[in-house]
Every structure is written in C-alpha cells, then in structure tokens.
Amino acid sequence: MATIWPLLLLFSVISTAEAQQPEQSFFRPGTLLTPRGTNSSWLSRSGLYAFGFYKLQGNGYAVGIFISGIPQKTLVWTANRDNPPLPDDVKLNFTSDGRLVLQTAQGMETGIAGNTEDQPTPFYQVRNSQPISPNQSTGIFRLIMQQDGWLAMYPVGTPFTLEYGYWGAGVSGEGTDVSLNFDADGRLYLLNGTGMSIVNITTGDPTKGVIYRLRIDPDGILRHYSHNMDQNGFWNVTWSGPKDECDPKGLCGINAFCDQDAGCECLPGFKRVNQDDWASGCERNFDSKSCKSNDAVTGYNMEAELHTVWQNDSYSILNSSTQDACGEACLGDCNCEVAQYKDGECRKQRLPLRFGRRQA
Known part of the structure; x- marks a missing residue:
C-alpha cells in the first residue's frame, strides 16, 4: 500500500437526522465549570451535546465532549487524554484572552484550548469499550x-x-x-x-x-x-x-495470540502482564537461565503451539525434515528463543513475538 x-x-463522527434548534447559549470569558454540582458542563445549541467535566468509572474526572441527550452518556472527545484523572477540586476557566485552562487548588494550570499545543483527540484511536471509562488514553x-x-x-x-x-x-x-x-x-x-x-x-x-x-x-x-x-x-x-475478530493485528499484545473460540491466549510458559488489558501482552512465568555454547539445552525444552501464525521476524532459516528437528536446532542456538516450523522450513526467532493468531 x-x-x-x-x-x-x-473527530468522532456523529450525525443526526433531525436536531432541535433552541436558543443559542453564549459563554463569556470569566465563566467557570467545576466537576461537582449543576455547573459541570455547557450544552450545545441542539441540547444533544455537552462540553465539560464527566466522571470516570472509578476515581476522578476528565474534560471532554459527550452526548447528553440520551440516558447512556456517550463520549465523543477527551481533552489531554493521556493525562491522569482530574481531582474534584479542579476548575475549568474560560479566561479573558480566550483560553480554556484547568486550574487545581494548588495553582497548577493546564491548557485545554486556545494558545496551547493541545490537539483534539484523534477519533480513530479509541482504546476503551465503555462509553465513559477511566482509561481514555491513545x-x-x-x-x-x-x-x-x-x-x-x-x-x-x-x-x-x-x-x-x-x-x-x-x-x-x-x-x-x-x-x-x-x-x-x-x-x-x-x-x-x-x-x-x-x-x-x-x-x-x-x-x-x-x-x-x-x-x-x-x-x-x-x-x-x-x-x-x-x-x-x-x-x-x-x-x-473486519468481520474476523482475530484480524486486528496486535489485539492480544506481544507473546500472545488470538483464538476465535477462546479469545486471547499466552504462549506456553507465559502469563498476562496486566489482567485487565490484553494489549499489554504476556511475559515469562519462569526465570530465564544463562545459555552457554557448550551446554545450550540445559534447563530448557520446546513446547509446541500448533496452528498459529506470527509476524515473520526470523534471523535464520533452515531446512528441517521434522518439527522435532527444528526444535532441536533452536535449543542448540543460544540466540534462538522461538522456532516456527512449516513445510520443511524452520525459522529461528527471538522474543517477543507479535501479531499471533490461531488458524484452523
């Protein structure tokens, strides 16, 4: 390509077949928004959208645009999306020079819009399944x-x-x-x-x-x-x-693969890094041992994970008569951590593995 x-x-693309047109509201410099109470957001002209504070699942708040005209509050855009949650004593100030500035009780200021380098959240990089979630990061x-x-x-x-x-x-x-x-x-x-x-x-x-x-x-x-x-x-x-839920590459993180029947799974001998986030991938659940050229196979063995495919990042390709012979070739090479075998070809690779999925 x-x-x-x-x-x-x-931006998040949301369109309406018909929108109400109430009287336009204007917000002048000097107005404030606070997370708690009735003055936490400003409504759009249609009444469908709101800009201001919203509560995250768990602790803290964020500033963004959300749909307010439906019971299921749905997020459209988040400001400073990679920053930590905001405390409940923060204020959003529309300053006299046209800036939107977050001000904490300790006097810290963070720009939202106007004369700042903060950019709108790219709509196409959304990580969270919940409409309002504690993690709105890129x-x-x-x-x-x-x-x-x-x-x-x-x-x-x-x-x-x-x-x-x-x-x-x-x-x-x-x-x-x-x-x-x-x-x-x-x-x-x-x-x-x-x-x-x-x-x-x-x-x-x-x-x-x-x-x-x-x-x-x-x-x-x-x-x-x-x-x-x-x-x-x-x-x-x-x-x-796409229609195949295992098509998105990297969904399960490194050293893990997608199985349509079972979801994400770690490689044998690995465990999830973060139980709440598969994208963080998997890590070894055993202590690695040193590999000496004269005793390379001591303390290690090969486990097969059949019918899986991965990103091809091999550093050596050998002809091998059997899967077992391919495994032995990897055990005898201190640089080899993974061997991929198919149709007589043995590919040696190092960890981590990426973009794994099980094929039928």
Whole structure:
C-alpha cells in the first residue's frame, strides 16, 4: 500500500437526522465549570451535546465532549487524554484572552484550548469499550486515508504497508483525491476526485430521531452505530469491519495470540502482564537461565503451539525434515528463543513475538 494521507475525519463522527434548534447559549470569558454540582458542563445549541467535566468509572474526572441527550452518556472527545484523572477540586476557566485552562487548588494550570499545543483527540484511536471509562488514553489501532485512494486500518506504530494492514476499502487506481464521507442519514462512503461515489461502506437510513456514530472499538474493529432518540435503548451496531475478530493485528499484545473460540491466549510458559488489558501482552512465568555454547539445552525444552501464525521476524532459516528437528536446532542456538516450523522450513526467532493468531 502507498504513502498515507491524513484521515479527513479527525473527530468522532456523529450525525443526526433531525436536531432541535433552541436558543443559542453564549459563554463569556470569566465563566467557570467545576466537576461537582449543576455547573459541570455547557450544552450545545441542539441540547444533544455537552462540553465539560464527566466522571470516570472509578476515581476522578476528565474534560471532554459527550452526548447528553440520551440516558447512556456517550463520549465523543477527551481533552489531554493521556493525562491522569482530574481531582474534584479542579476548575475549568474560560479566561479573558480566550483560553480554556484547568486550574487545581494548588495553582497548577493546564491548557485545554486556545494558545496551547493541545490537539483534539484523534477519533480513530479509541482504546476503551465503555462509553465513559477511566482509561481514555491513545489507542493501539488507527484508520487512515491513503494516497492510493484506499481507506485502511493498521496497528499503531507499524509501517503503512500491506504486511501490517488488516482491513481496507477502496478501488484501485483512484489516486490521491479520494475522501471518506459520513452523511446525516448514517451513510458512510468513499468519493473520488470528481465527486462520484465509488464505495458504499454502509447504506443511508433517513429515519427521524436517529443518531449515528463511527468508532474503532478496543478490539480493533471499526463499527457503525445507530441510536433511536425516541427510545431508551442502547447503541445498535449496524455495520462492522473486519468481520474476523482475530484480524486486528496486535489485539492480544506481544507473546500472545488470538483464538476465535477462546479469545486471547499466552504462549506456553507465559502469563498476562496486566489482567485487565490484553494489549499489554504476556511475559515469562519462569526465570530465564544463562545459555552457554557448550551446554545450550540445559534447563530448557520446546513446547509446541500448533496452528498459529506470527509476524515473520526470523534471523535464520533452515531446512528441517521434522518439527522435532527444528526444535532441536533452536535449543542448540543460544540466540534462538522461538522456532516456527512449516513445510520443511524452520525459522529461528527471538522474543517477543507479535501479531499471533490461531488458524484452523
């Protein structure tokens, strides 16, 4: 795949089929917001959105934009998303020079917007499954619009090449002018440079009182949601991609693999680093021993994990008649920690392993 273009949709894309238009509210310099009480947020003109403090699950608060017109409060954007939770004595001040500044009781100040280097949260890097969660930090997957006209998804921190991409939509040969569009009726589609629709990702449904949103969930799946404002229900998934839940690369972290039947699993001899977050991967549950050239196999043995595939990062490739012979070749090499065997080929690798998944 070719070089990337920036994604056109930088914020959480939520559209409404019909919005109320109450009188516009204005907030003048000198006004304050506090986490507790009735003065914790400002409503948008439609009354559907709010900006201000919201309580995290657990301790603390954050500042962001959320949907306030439905019972299930749903986050749209978070300011300073990688910072720790805010205490309940913090204030958000709209200063006379047009800045939004967080002020703690100890006098510390943090900028939110205006004359600061704080940038809006990229909508396409969402890590948390809960609408309001204690962890809104930058996620591990991204959606980009590429220079070759394809919309594609990658793990964060990988090159934008076919080897690392795990989902895409587009038409070959369209070039650099393709754009991703999200209409008020929920339709998600690609337009080429002449304004022609070339890919319909979702169909439109111009239903009164329905709102839509698009996000990458923690499992790396891009999901299109709808919510009926006339019903006290939940967000319904109307489309998702990719369909295979093990396609997102890096979902289970290093030294772990995805199994459609069992979810994420660690390699034999490994345990999860963080029980609450598979993305943190797995680590050894045994003490490693020194490896001497004249006694390489002492204290170690090879365990097979069948029908799994991983990122190919081998430093040596051998011809091997059997799986056991491949394992012995790894045991005899102090640099070898993992051997991948398939069709007579033995690949020696070092840890960590990445992008593992079980194949049928």
